Amino acid sequence: DAKTTQPTSMDCAEGRAANLPCNHSTISGNEYVYWYRQIHSQGPQYIIHGLKNNETNEMASLIITEDRKSSTLILPHATLRDTAVYYCIVRVGWGNAGNMLTFGGGTRLMVKP
Amino acid sequence: GEEVAQTPKHLVRGEGQKAKLYCAPIKGHSYVFWYQQVLKNEFKFLISFQNENVFDETGMPKERFSAKCLPNSPCSLEIQATKLEDSAVYFCASSHHRPGTEAFFGQGTRLTVV
Numbered sequence: 001d002a003k004t005t006q007p008t009s010m011d012c013a014e015g016r017a018a019n020l021p022c023n024h025s026t027i028s029g030n031e032y033v034y035w036y037r038q039i040h041s042q043g044p045q046y047i048i049h050g051l052k053n054n055e056t057n058e059m060a061s062l063i064i065t066e067d068r069k070s071s072t073l074i075l076p077h078a079t080l081r082d083t084a085v086y087y088c089i090v091r092v093g094w095g096n097a098g099n100m101l102t103f104g105g106g107t108r109l110m111v112k113p
Numbered sequence: 114g115e116e117v118a119q120t121p122k123h124l125v126r127g128e129g130q131k132a133k134l135y136c137a138p139i140k141g142h143s144y145v146f147w148y149q150q151v152l153k154n155e156f157k158f159l160i161s162f163q164n165e166n167v168f169d170e171t172g173m174p175k176e177r178f179s180a181k182c183l184p185n186s187p188c189s190l191e192i193q194a195t196k197l198e199d200s201a202v203y204f205c206a207s208s209h210h211r212p213g214t215e216a217f218f219g220q221g222t223r224l225t226v227v
Binding site: 034041045046101103105 | 117146148153155156158161169172202204206215216217218219220221223
């Protein structure tokens with residue numbers, strides 16, 4: 001799986017949008033971008049994933065650049081409960097679904113009142 | 114079930130004792146993954162299964178660690194003769210057979226070796 005680079009930590013004011021960047025300059029054409037988060041010591045929680053188009057769900061939006069070398073996860077209205085470590089992962093999407101997720105260091109997002 | 118169920122939540126073992134962890138994947142999911150998280154941010158992939166077959170065991174320590182996924186039973190991860198460095202949270206995840214889908218994680222088992 002391609003290596004990803006994320007800032008170690010970020011702060012965001014409650015109610016504002018949190019924009020979390022991720023670089024994945026060596027991504028291959030068959031790799032998806034996945035975002036997970038880990039709140040405190042819970043199990044990683046799936047947020048969103050995409051291949052090349054921007055994606056949106058009830059939790060977040062994912063913006064992938066045209067060259068696919070970077071992406072941004074957007075939490076539109078961050079709340080205190082969004083404080084977590086956010087992981088950006090690239091993973092082979094097809095061929096089979098058994099390919100593992102390779103976690104990097106992630107970004108520790110602190111949402112402040 | 115609709116969530117990955119891991120048991121027990123906490124497990125304490127003396128050095129040299131055996132530890133066995135269990136994981137019930139989401140019903141209908143074909144793939145099961147085991148991860149070890151030693152420090153807060155560092156996940157290490159251990160092994161994955163496609164149904165009852167080992168799919169990828171490249172992360173599995175050669176000694177003392179073994180895992181199984183048998184039909185109609187929870188998957189298991191067993192550590193023989195535990196060492197202090199085995200203390201970690203062990204997470205299990207499962208995913209559908211369709212490529213490009215997400216994996217769902219359980220809440221983990223915290224193993225403490227004393």
